[in-house]
Amino acid sequence: MTLVGTRRDAAARAAADDGVSSLYAVHWRPMVRLAWLFVHDDLLAEEIAQDAFVSLHRKWDDVREGRGAAYLRQSVVNGARSALRHHKVEQRYLDSTRAGTRLRVASAEDEAMSADRAADLFARLQRLPARQREVLVLRYYLDLSEAQIADALGIAPGSVKAHAHRGLAALRTQMEER
Incomplete structure (x- = not known):
């Protein structure tokens, strides 16, 4: 055995x-x-x-x-x-x-990225609540579906939709204020 x-x-x-x-x-x-x-x-x-x-x-x-x-x-x-x-x-x-x-002390990466438009968006993304940021990164960076995001974060698909909607609305508001 x-x-x-x-x-x-x-x-x-x-x-x-x-x-x-x-x-x-x-x-x-x-x-x-x-x-x-x-x-x-x-x-x-x-x-x-x-x-x-x-x-x-x-x-x-x-x-x-x-x-x-x-x-x-x-x-x-x-x-x-x-x-x-x-x-x-x-x-x-x-x-x-x-x-x-x-x-x-700002890192060299921070200095280099600050001139780039992506850095501006990235900084605005960091101002979002953690869950909204996580949902947006998983959705638009990894191109995951709502079901995959819900699975990865351990939340309901409806919550994924709500966090994505709120996160995008907050980013839109920040960009308009600029």
């Missing part, structure tokens, strides 16, 4: 390796880009994407056939949320330890 169990375990690991490898080849860069859109940090975005692939490998037997990409998107969105929460906690701590003076 041990030999049969070992063969079964080896076959399951091989299937997970093959499945995740094929998804990795196709989805690695899009998952890193998706994470970056939330966290704006290259290394952190890669780490979030890598954690999503590791998680998928661990849960390969539990993920339904053909749902690997959706699982990855959901893992990346959740990982980005977690990283942003962690960053906020760190920032609050740093703010509390400083005597009210807070220095902010």
Whole structure:
């Protein structure tokens, strides 16, 4: 019985390796880009994407056939949320330890992008509430359907429509004020 169990375990690991490898080849860069859109940090975005692939490998037997990409998107969105929460906690701590003076140094990326029209839209997108921003990024950057977005965020399709509508309306208002 041990030999049969070992063969079964080896076959399951091989299937997970093959499945995740094929998804990795196709989805690695899009998952890193998706994470970056939330966290704006290259290394952190890669780490979030890598954690999503590791998680998928661990849960390969539990993920339904053909749902690997959706699982990855959901893992990346959740990982980005977690990283942003962690960053906020760190920032609050740093703010509390400083005597009210807070220095902010713009990165080279910020400097380069500030001249571009996309940077303006990107900045306005950042002013939206997190859920609206997530829905718009998933909809217009990854071109996901409402059902796929609902699945990735764990919300109802009707909520996706409402968040997209409100987010677009807010962006339109911001652009008109400009």
